[in-house]
Amino acid sequence: MKARVFVTLKPGVLDPQGKAIHHALEGLGFAGVNDVRAGKLIELDLADGTGDADVEAMCQKLLANTVIENYRIERL
Amino acid sequence: MKSAVIVFPGSNCDRDLAVAIEQVTGRAPAMVWHRETELPDGTALVGLPGGFSYGDYLRTGAISARSPVMDAVARAAARGTPVLGVCNGFQVLTEAGLLPGALMRNAGLNFVCREVALTVGSAATAFTGGFEAGATIRLPVAHHDGNYFADDDTLDRLEGEGRIAFRYAEPVNGSARDIAGIVSERGNVLGMMPHPERAVEPAHGGTDGRRLFEALLERVGA
Numbered sequence: 001m002k003a004r005v006f007v008t009l010k011p012g013v014l015d016p017q018g019k020a021i022h023h024a025l026e027g028l029g030f031a032g033v034n035d036v037r038a039g040k041l042i043e044l045d046l047a048d049g050t051g052d053a054d055v056e057a058m059c060q061k062l063l064a065n066t067v068i069e070n071y072r073i074e075r076l
Numbered sequence: 077m078k079s080a081v082i083v084f085p086g087s088n089c090d091r092d093l094a095v096a097i098e099q100v101t102g103r104a105p106a107m108v109w110h111r112e113t114e115l116p117d118g119t120a121l122v123g124l125p126g127g128f129s130y131g132d133y134l135r136t137g138a139i140s141a142r143s144p145v146m147d148a149v150a151r152a153a154a155r156g157t158p159v160l161g162v163c164n165g166f167q168v169l170t171e172a173g174l175l176p177g178a179l180m181r182n183a184g185l186n187f188v189c190r191e192v193a194l195t196v197g198s199a200a201t202a203f204t205g206g207f208e209a210g211a212t213i214r215l216p217v218a219h220h221d222g223n224y225f226a227d228d229d230t231l232d233r234l235e236g237e238g239r240i241a242f243r244y245a246e247p248v249n250g251s252a253r254d255i256a257g258i259v260s261e262r263g264n265v266l267g268m269m270p271h272p273e274r275a276v277e278p279a280h281g282g283t284d285g286r287r288l289f290e291a292l293l294e295r296v297g298a
Contacts, residue, residue, distance in 0.1 A: 013225060014250070016181050062142060065135055065171065067178045068225055 124165030137167030183250025
């Protein structure tokens with residue numbers, strides 16, 4: 001069983017990395033981008049019996065910093 | 077004064093911090109590995125050093141903040157023991173929830189490594205009694221993730237309660253309200269990005285950091 005955790009910056013939190021990527025895209029001539037936000041993808045290979053509540057707790061305790069980040073869990 | 081400096085894998089200012097504490101207090105701190113679950117009896121000051129613990133993986137300070145020793149640090153903080161987190165130590169304190177907010181990538185994306193001017197925000201903490209509020213001091217900074225972020229309510233509360241210990245007096249990293257260091261609600265936990273331990277003797281180019289350690293010694297007693 002696998003799960004994917006997407007960690008993204010909350011709206012309104014400045015993302016200098018996203019801004020730099022946006023700037024680089026513009027430098028390559030890609031003019032059709034309004035904004036860029038960079039995040040993280042964390043893939044978990046879960047042991048049998050590891051439930052949604054466990055993954056939720058992992059996100060809350062370590063994988064995301066909920067002061068600045070949101071997370072979304074996708075079970076595969 | 078008995079003190080302890082916590083050592084995480086990847087700390088690199090732990091010895092500098094220990095030397096500064098020993099020079100001012102006359103007593104070498106215990107170096108406490110992050111796997112320990114207790115601080116030495118009678119520890120009256122805890123230092124969390126700068127560095128790149130766990131290679132800054134996941135988020136700066138995130139993995140260190142979940143080390144076994146951090147439960148002991150949290151208990152000491154709850155008892156009112158002064159806890160000083162410098163640079164990566166500040167990042168660890170926010171990740172551990174001992175200080176509000178978070179430290180993000182510098183707004184300019186550059187690693188900033190130079191001496192900067194700071195304004196002392198509050199002189200009424202265990203750490204800043206050697207300064208006058210509003211005074212300008214100079215300390216070195218060396219960080220990539222020092223851009224302090226918190227929501228507006230938290231920032232208003234920090235300002236209202238006089239918990240902003242130091243502000244940048246010049247543009248450095250994009251920090252909200254120029255915050256360089258904040259203290260906890262009780263005032264006994266200080267997190268700061270600038271390095272006071274790198275400014276304790278004239279050969280360092282300045283001694284403004286020394287006054288922070290002297291104020292601590294005065295507060296805690298020898």
